[in-house]
Amino acid sequence: MPKVTYREAINQALAEEMRRDARVVVFGEDVAEYEGSFKVTRGLLKEFGPERVFDTPISEAAIVGAAIGAAIGGMRPVPELMTVNFAYVAMDQIVNHLAVMRYMFGGQVRLPVTIRMPGGGGHQLGSQHSHSAEPLFTHVAGLKVVYPATPADAKALLKAAIRDDNPVIFLEHEGLYNSSGEVAEGLEAGRIGEAQVLREGSDVTLVAYGAMTHVALEAADALASEGLRAEVIDLRTLRPWDQGRVADSVARTHRAVVVEEAPPVCGIGAEVAATITERVFDRLDGPILRVSGADVPLPYARQLEQACIPHAPDVVRAVKRLMQGAW
Amino acid sequence: MNKKELMRAYRQMYLARAFETRVAEQYTRGRIGGFCHLYTGEEAVAVGALWHLRPEDYVLGSYRDHAYYLIRGGDPRKAMAELFGHSDGCCKGKGGSMHFCDAGMNFFGGYGIVGGMCPIAVGLGLAAQRLGEKRVVVCFFGDGATNQGVYHEALNMGTLYQLPIVWVCENNQYAIGTSVPRSSAVESMSRKAAAYGMPAETVDGMDFFKMQSVSERAVARARAGKGPTFIEAKCYRYRGHSMSDPATYRSKEEVEFWRQRDPLPRMRAAIRHDFEAEDREFEEVEAEVGRLLSEAVAFAERGRELPVERLYEDLYVDEAAASPTSAGPA
Numbered sequence: 001m002p003k004v005t006y007r008e009a010i011n012q013a014l015a016e017e018m019r020r021d022a023r024v025v026v027f028g029e030d031v032a033e034y035e036g037s038f039k040v041t042r043g044l045l046k047e048f049g050p051e052r053v054f055d056t057p058i059s060e061a062a063i064v065g066a067a068i069g070a071a072i073g074g075m076r077p078v079p080e081l082m083t084v085n086f087a088y089v090a091m092d093q094i095v096n097h098l099a100v101m102r103y104m105f106g107g108q109v110r111l112p113v114t115i116r117m118p119g120g121g122g123h124q125l126g127s128q129h130s131h132s133a134e135p136l137f138t139h140v141a142g143l144k145v146v147y148p149a150t151p152a153d154a155k156a157l158l159k160a161a162i163r164d165d166n167p168v169i170f171l172e173h174e175g176l177y178n179s180s181g182e183v184a185e186g187l188e189a190g191r192i193g194e195a196q197v198l199r200e201g202s203d204v205t206l207v208a209y210g211a212m213t214h215v216a217l218e219a220a221d222a223l224a225s226e227g228l229r230a231e232v233i234d235l236r237t238l239r240p241w242d243q244g245r246v247a248d249s250v251a252r253t254h255r256a257v258v259v260e261e262a263p264p265v266c267g268i269g270a271e272v273a274a275t276i277t278e279r280v281f282d283r284l285d286g287p288i289l290r291v292s293g294a295d296v297p298l299p300y301a302r303q304l305e306q307a308c309i310p311h312a313p314d315v316v317r318a319v320k321r322l323m324q325g326a327w
Numbered sequence: 328m329n330k331k332e333l334m335r336a337y338r339q340m341y342l343a344r345a346f347e348t349r350v351a352e353q354y355t356r357g358r359i360g361g362f363c364h365l366y367t368g369e370e371a372v373a374v375g376a377l378w379h380l381r382p383e384d385y386v387l388g389s390y391r392d393h394a395y396y397l398i399r400g401g402d403p404r405k406a407m408a409e410l411f412g413h414s415d416g417c418c419k420g421k422g423g424s425m426h427f428c429d430a431g432m433n434f435f436g437g438y439g440i441v442g443g444m445c446p447i448a449v450g451l452g453l454a455a456q457r458l459g460e461k462r463v464v465v466c467f468f469g470d471g472a473t474n475q476g477v478y479h480e481a482l483n484m485g486t487l488y489q490l491p492i493v494w495v496c497e498n499n500q501y502a503i504g505t506s507v508p509r510s511s512a513v514e515s516m517s518r519k520a521a522a523y524g525m526p527a528e529t530v531d532g533m534d535f536f537k538m539q540s541v542s543e544r545a546v547a548r549a550r551a552g553k554g555p556t557f558i559e560a561k562c563y564r565y566r567g568h569s570m571s572d573p574a575t576y577r578s579k580e581e582v583e584f585w586r587q588r589d590p591l592p593r594m595r596a597a598i599r600h601d602f603e604a605e606d607r608e609f610e611e612v613e614a615e616v617g618r619l620l621s622e623a624v625a626f627a628e629r630g631r632e633l634p635v636e637r638l639y640e641d642l643y644v645d646e647a648a649a650s651p652t653s654a655g656p657a
Contacts, residue, residue, distance in 0.1 A: 025457065051457055057487065062446035062480035069450020072435055073385070074458055077450075093477070096440050097447065105428035105436060106418035107641035141649070142642055165644040193648065240648050 001182035009151035009183050010040050010116075010172060013158035014078065018048050021076060024162060025052045028063055028080035037082050038118055038177055060086050064093035067113045068101065076112045078162055084119030084133040084171065091136075098167045099142030113168070114161040120173040120211055120261055121309055127297035130305075132262035134210070137169045138238045138271070144192055145238040147171040149213035151181040153236055156190030163189055173211040195242035197249065201229035204255040204319050207246055207272050209235040212259040212310060219259075219315035230319065238268060246272060247279040254285040257318050259310055264292035287327050289318045330602040336378065336535055337594050338612045340370040343394035344591060345613070346403060347566075349620050350393065350410060350424075354570045358627075359410045362439075363424045366394040368533075368565040369497055371590035373398050375538020376465055376495045376558065379546040383460070385433050385451045387444045388467030389497075390425035391564075392437030395467065399434045401427070403619055404626035413630030420633050421641065433462075441502075442468060442475030445494075449481050452490030452555075463549040464492045465542075471502030473516055482523040482557075491549035493542060494520070494557045497532065503568045504576045516559040525555045532560030533588040536597065563588075 004012070018024045030037055032045040032055045045053040056063050060081055067077035081087045087094065094115070102109050121130035138145045144166055148154040154172070161168035198213065199220050208216035213234040220230040231249050235241055250256045256276055258269035269290035276288055294308035321327050328336075347365040354363050366373070373394045377386065380399075388395050396406055401417060409416025410424055418428055427437040435451070438444040448466035455462040472478050473496065485492045496516045500507050513519045517527040526548070530537045538560060545556035563585035567574035598604050639649040 057480070057483060059446075059477075059480035059484065061477040062449060062484050065443070065446020065477065065481065066450035066453055066484065069447040069452070070454045070457075071450070072447070073451045073454020073462075075454050092440060092443060093446065097438070097443055101436070102644075103641050104418065104422045104426045105430070106416075106421050108418070108428050108430040109435070110644055144643075144648065166648065 001184050003180045004151050004183045005178055005180045006151045006154050006172070007038065007040055007177040009155035010158055011042055013155045013162070014041065014044060015047065017159055017162040018044070018052065023074060024076045024078060025070065026078050026080070027054045027056050027066070029056055029058055029082050031055060031080050036080065038174065040116070040172070040177075041080065060090040061093050064090040064098060064115065067115065068093065068098050068111060071111045071113045072109055076162060078114045078116060081115060081117040083129055084117045085128050085131050087115070087117050087133060094137075094143070095140050099140045103142060110165045111167050112165045114158070114164070114170050115168070116170045116172060118172045118174045120175055121293070121298045121305060122175045124300055124302055124305060126300045130298040132293060134171055134238055135262050135267045138268060139266070142167065143239060144168045145171070146192060146236065147210040147238055148236060149176070149210055149234050151179070152183045152187065153190065155183055155187055157192065157236065159189035160192050164192060168192070171210065175211050193237050193240045193242060195233050195235045195237070195245045197231060197245070198234050199230070199232040201231035202253055203229045204257060204322060205231045205233060205246070205249040205253045206257050206259060206315065207233050207235065208259040209238060209268065210261060212261050215310055215312050216259045216315060218312035219319070222312055222316050223319055228319065228323065243275050243279065247276060250276050251280045251283045254283055255322050256288045257291060257315060257322065258288065259291045259315055261293045261309060263295040264290050265295060267292060286322050286325065289322055289327065291315050291318050330598065330604070333598045333602070334608070334612065336374055336539075337598065337609070338616065339374045339398050340535065340591055340594060341613055342397055342403070342616050343370045343373065345616050345620055346393060346397055346406070349407070349624060351570065353407070353410065353624065359424070360412065361423050362390070363410070363570040364391040364568065365564070365566045365570070366391050368585065368589070369499060369562045370394060371535040371538050371594070372495065372497050372532040372560040372562050373467070375535045376467070376493070376542045376560070378539040379543050380463065380465065383433065383462050385435060385455070385462060385464040387435045387448060387451070387464075388437065389441070389444070389469055389472070390437055390439045392425065392427045395437070396427040396429060396434055399429070399432050401429050401432065401434065403623035407623040407627035408630045411627040411630060412632065413627060414633040415630050419641070442472035442478040444468065445472065445478045445481035446484070448492055449484045449490060452485065452492045453488060455491055456488070461550055462491065463546050464490070465495060466492060467495045467497060469502065470496060470498040470500065470507050470511065470516055472496075473519055474502070474510060482520060485555040486524045489552070489554040491552065492555040493545040493549055494555060496557070496559045497562055498559050499562050499564045501568065501576075504572070517557060520557040520559075523557070525557055527557035527559070529559040529561060532562030533585070533590045533593065535590060535594055
């Protein structure tokens with residue numbers, strides 16, 4: 001299988017869906033002539049022309065609002081917001097309009113909008129360019145939230161998102177753009193809402209998503225060298241999320257650690273932990289632990305920023321505490 | 328315009344007025360909940376602005392939305408049922424007064440966030456333009472919306488992409504209880520819009536003829552692909568901001584000044600001036616609308632509530648994506 005980067009995989013998904021369906025349009029800040037601030041939209045203007053790939057002013061709220069209207073009008077917009085931090089400027093359009101309109105109009109509209117946005121920390125971009133906003137979006141009924149960890153999932157799930165008739169928040173991790181992985185020729189659309197067991201194990205279940213999936217895999221390797229078998233589940237989709245697959249795994253391993261880049265308060269880990277206790281409480285041998293991002297705005301200085309982001313040794317320590325009953 | 332057309336315009340204005348009177352009655356009886364904003368006094372704005380539209384054109388606006396829905400041809404029975412929160416309302420009772428919608432007639436809502444509908448109008452215009460359709464978008468908002476950031480973003484984009492939009496600013500002079508001089512650095516909404524490079528005009532929104540005339544030019548311009556137009560309709564709402572607002576911030580003299588400019592008697596006088604028209608002809612129109620509205624109230628009274636079991640419907644197109652957890656009350 002050919003190896004492609006996460007960036008190329010997303011670009012391929014966009015181009016293939018645009019070829020497949022003339023109603024798919026891409027717009028956002030610097031996505032056309034500049035080919036995207038992260039170069040994800042490279043070549044799209046040239047192939048599809050300015051009617052379907054166009055630059056917008058720096059107006060995040062209006063970008064999302066325009067996507068809503070265009071979707072009602074029969075298009076399948078795939079706007080890009082330059083980073084998740086800028087999505088906060090558009091939060092009213094996302095939460096108060098996009099997410100609720102189908103419901104409050106009694107099912108009369110379909111909103112096939114996929115909003116792509118890169119996020120996550122690790123690049124010394126400071127407090128206003130490094131957020132992990134996934135818990136905020138996941139909180140909102142009416143949205144679907146996807147956060148792929150690998151090039152293959154990025155491609156398959158973006159294709160699924162664009163074909164979905166519901167609003168989808170498609171999160172991309174800036175630290176993964178240059179990562180590469182195998183992507184099958186002619187890879188088809190994936191299924192939103194399905195987690196994947198990336199590694200089987202019987203001692204503990206590590207639940208992760210996005211960049212943290214790789215941290216969990218690295219931790220599982222380290223644990224294996226000490227004789228501990230960790231199962232690693234990549235959620236891939238945060239709303240709706242695959243409760244069944246996680247609960248089944250924890251029922252077998254009896255222990256769970258959730259790894260999340262976002263801060264812990266009201267976060268993905270909290271949701272996963274609560275659901276596990278509701279579904280398989282009597283199978284647990286200990287509390288569900290969270291390894292989360294630090295509960296501060298991300299600082300600029302490298303050593304401070306790195307201290308905010310979970311790393312494999314943090315996960316290993318959490319698993320050992322759990323195994324030793326030392327929580 | 329011939330007499331028949333003018334009588335049709337009068338009927339639309341009277342329907343919008345009389346519907347709100349019935350709504351106020353039902354609200355006072357406790358049959359309608361939540362916030363309820365009445366259009367009373369502003370009828371000439373919507374009837375005039377929508378006069379030249381075709382069925383395929385898009386309309387959207389603020390939460391003061393009953394009139395848009397009715398003027399576009401919405402069923403008063405479904406409107407009243409929506410206010411009662413019943414399943415045969417225009418949004419199955421999930422929207423309420425602020426969120427009327429009828430996709431079948433291209434009326435895409437009633438929005439509760441001031442200015443929030445403006446970029447959605449941009450998107451509808453984009454779709455029409457890029458799909459090669461000859462549709463026009465009419466977007467209503469109040470003077471208060473012109474102080475919102477997203478409003479300015481939307482106006483800028485509308486002209487930037489030369490979209491087929493008619494922006495209709497209903498300047499009823501109050502953003503809830505804050506008057507324009509107390510909230511806007513520039514009191515003329517058309518001057519304020521001038522920065523966005525399109526024709527912008529202030530007209531007497533209490534006058535149907537002036538409204539329909541300015542909108543005729545704006546709609547033709549949009550349909551010809553020449554871009555957006557801004558209309559500031561100077562108008563007045565006779566009631567408070569909503570049913571729960573006694574409007575004590577306005578003087579009796581001010582209200583009386585605008586009562587003298589009531590668009591309905593003006594319309595009757597204009598028709599009489601140009602054509603032979605007897606009182607009986609207006610009375611017949613009013614009686615016909617009255618019967619329609621009595622039937623609407625009766626229909627709403629007979630209606631049923633949506634069963635709570637259907638609470639999660641309409642959230643996602645694929646219903647399975649809505650997954651009530653054990654933590655939900657339902």
